[in-house]
Amino acid sequence: MQWCIEQTDLFARKFKQFRKKNKHSGLDKLLLNNLDTYLKALQFGTSPQKINAGFIHHEPNGVKAIDQKGSRKKVSGTPKECRLYVFPDSDSKVLYLITIGDKNSQKSDIKDCCSFLDESRKTKGSDHG
Amino acid sequence: MDSKKTAYRGVKDLFKEYANKEEQKEFEQFIDSQQIAKTLFALRSKAGKTQKELAEKAGMTQSKISKIEHAFNDDLSVGDILKYSSALGLQLHIGFTPENLALVNQVKLHWFQLLECLDEIQKLSEGDKEMETEARKFSFEAANNILNGLLEHLTKVHPENMQKPALLVTTSDIESTTKEDCDTNIAFN
Structure with missing residues (x-):
């Protein structure tokens, strides 16, 4: 079974805003490029916990934060480190895109991730009930 | 939790929702231009090796391994790919097929x-x-x-x-x- 990507409404909204704010920087593409690299490793059957790279940050409860570093593609300006927060669900092989932010929003982004996971557990619980 | 969502096969698929055709094409070329590096990274992850461990085995620096894993296809040498794959215990096979083979x-x-x-x-x-x-x-x-x-x-x-x-x-x-x-x-x- 192949992994697929699903985005939350929060991610969709924030990613649109992110692209608008960073219109000419190419940051969005760098983030998605690293996301693509991470997804490829998942498709090869590697457990999410075992995929390690400079652009992957292991956050609490299995959440991963993917930043834009490493690419040879040049970006304009001196961008802040941005992070794309994802949750790889190994049971369903779905990589959830939860939210996106930068260093300033890190605290609230992690909080959003926790809310997503809580909500997700409740939904799974009611599915099995 | 959000209602039933669209499942995207990959980032190229996802990006179609946000960008016009021109930007999509440029993005797809960008993603495709690093497929070899991405494959090497995926193989290393599957083998459970860190960059440092692979570097030691391949007789390269960790910095070199990192450069390889982020390189564009055009910038990779066959020699580097051979050293990298050999350090993972893998053989490299090179094949040729017509462009755009259906x-x-x-x-x-x-x-x-x-x-x-x-x-x-x-x-x-x-x-x-x-x-x-x-x-x-x-x-x-x-x-x-x-x-x-x-x-x-x-x-x-x-x-x-x-x-x-x-x-x-x-x-x-x-x-x-x-x-x-x-x-x-x-x-x-």
């Missing part, structure tokens, strides 16, 4: 390559009775797995019209298989 032709290509490999295994075993038995066993196992895989695929493609086959050879049948048995055709409904 998927249906890829299926045929793989099929013929598969048959060639199976024939080669039989040829190599000739003259050694034990090897011949093992090679024959392997051919039956391969046929079993391939047929089961294809049937599973066909069931997804055409579930209403699929009937179970009359006979499936299992590996437990193989030990009593003789050369004469190999000549028997297996019939399906």
Whole structure:
């Protein structure tokens, strides 16, 4: 079974805003490029916990934060480190895109991730009930 | 939790929702231009090696490994790919196919390559009775797995019209298989 990507409404909204704010920087593409690299490793059957790279940050409860570093593609300006927060669900092989932010929003982004996971557990619980 | 969501096959698929055709094309080229590096990274992850461990094995610096894993296809040398893959215990195979080879032709290509490999295994075993038995066993196992895989695929493609086959050879049948048995055709409904 192949992994697929699903985005939350929060991610969709924030990613649109992110692209608008960073219109000419190419940051969005760098983030998605690293996301693509991470997804490829998942498709090869590697457990999410075992995929390690400079652009992957292991956050609490299995959440991963993917930043834009490493690419040879040049970006304009001196961008802040941005992070794309994802949750790889190994049971369903779905990589959830939860939210996106930068260093300033890190605290609230992690909080959003926790809310997503809580909500997700409740939904799974009611599915099995 | 959000209501039922669209499942995207990958980032290129996802990006279509946000960008116009021109930007999509540029993005797809950007993603495709690093496929070799991404594959190498995925192979290292699967092997459970850190960049540092691989660097030591490959006789490279960690910085070099990182550069390889982020390189564009055009910037990678065959030598670096060979060192990287060898450090993972992998062989590099280089093949050539026509540009934009249609998927249906890829299926045929793989099929013929598969048959060639199976024939080669039989040829190599000739003259050694034990090897011949093992090679024959392997051919039956391969046929079993391939047929089961294809049937599973066909069931997804055409579930209403699929009937179970009359006979499936299992590996437990193989030990009593003789050369004469190999000549028997297996019939399906």
